[in-house]
Amino acid sequence: MGNIFIYVLLFFAVLIFLSSFFTVKxxxxxxxxxxxxFLSIRHAGLQLKIPIIDKIAxxxxxxxxxxxxxxxxxxxxxxxxxxxxxxxxxxxxxKVYEAFYKLQYPHDQITSYVFDVVRAEVPKLKLDDVxxxxxxxxxxxxxxxxxxxxxxxYDIINTLITDIDPDxxxxxxxxxxxxxxxxxxxxxxxxxxQRIRIVAKAKAEAESKRLxxxxxxxxRREIARGLVESVNVLNEVGIxxxxxxxxxxxxxxxDTLQAIGSDTNSNLILLPNSPQAGSDMLNNMVASFSASxxxxxxxxxxxxxxxxxxxxxxxxxxxxxxxHENPETE
Numbered sequence: 001m002g003n004i005f006i007y008v009l010l011f012f013a014v015l016i017f018l019s020s021f022f023t024v025k026x027x028x029x030x031x032x033x034x035x036x037x038f039l040s041i042r043h044a045g046l047q048l049k050i051p052i053i054d055k056i057a058x059x060x061x062x063x064x065x066x067x068x069x070x071x072x073x074x075x076x077x078x079x080x081x082x083x084x085x086x087x088x089x090x091x092x093x094x095k096v097y098e099a100f101y102k103l104q105y106p107h108d109q110i111t112s113y114v115f116d117v118v119r120a121e122v123p124k125l126k127l128d129d130v131x132x133x134x135x136x137x138x139x140x141x142x143x144x145x146x147x148x149x150x151x152x153x154y155d156i157i158n159t160l161i162t163d164i165d166p167d168x169x170x171x172x173x174x175x176x177x178x179x180x181x182x183x184x185x186x187x188x189x190x191x192x193x194q195r196i197r198i199v200a201k202a203k204a205e206a207e208s209k210r211l212x213x214x215x216x217x218x219x220r221r222e223i224a225r226g227l228v229e230s231v232n233v234l235n236e237v238g239i240x241x242x243x244x245x246x247x248x249x250x251x252x253x254x255d256t257l258q259a260i261g262s263d264t265n266s267n268l269i270l271l272p273n274s275p276q277a278g279s280d281m282l283n284n285m286v287a288s289f290s291a292s293x294x295x296x297x298x299x300x301x302x303x304x305x306x307x308x309x310x311x312x313x314x315x316x317x318x319x320x321x322x323x324h325e326n327p328e329t330e
Contacts (some may be wrong), residue, residue: 031057084163097151103152134161
């Protein structure tokens, strides 16, 4: 019976001895109290405390932590938006005591400050400005949190606005506006492209007409040159210019008839088309040229007589004016 009691005492002694040792993980701080009063802060490694007298009051995480805060607020146009603010913070190693004893619920405290700053900044801005100036809002949150949480041993590493979610109707309206803007831009680009095509086509047509006109002019110039040469050749064999012109016209008439006859799909009918049409055309043209020459000669003779008569009258008036000016000469 006595041996059993000794074994029990030894067992409890071993347990008490082992409970004197404890380990602290990396990036962690342990608060040790003695009889409920703060004793010391222990860091990573194997640590020793007095059993029963000393007690581990709590452990503080020294890693960088992140808290996501979702806030619903409204903009200057009374548009409600949901914003997600991510706050990255860490406990300052030199202020573990303040972090453990001064602030019981750090997450709640940080959330309250984030709500306060965001709801003070966002109502000053329009919805578009909220998206454009979200970094400014994040900086304001960080500045306010640093001033408030440094007293409690917390350092704010960074604050990020990771999401801005307007009301569903507002998002639909914004999507429609963006779609309309894109359609407008597409229409403007399409109209510009159409204008360029029209201008290019007009330039091409103008160039084509210019070249076509130049070709026709060259063709007519060559025809005229050929006609001059033909008339000169006919004049050399005793045929005057009028007869030569009539002959050339008749020749072109028969060339036209030959060209029409060679085209099997032609529906053109040339009138008159009798066998003596060429001879009649030649006789008529020669008679016309002769009549026109006679008329031209008559007009020249008439103009010459008028000019002579006018010259005589002018000379007579000039002579009389000289006599009136010099009466003593007589």
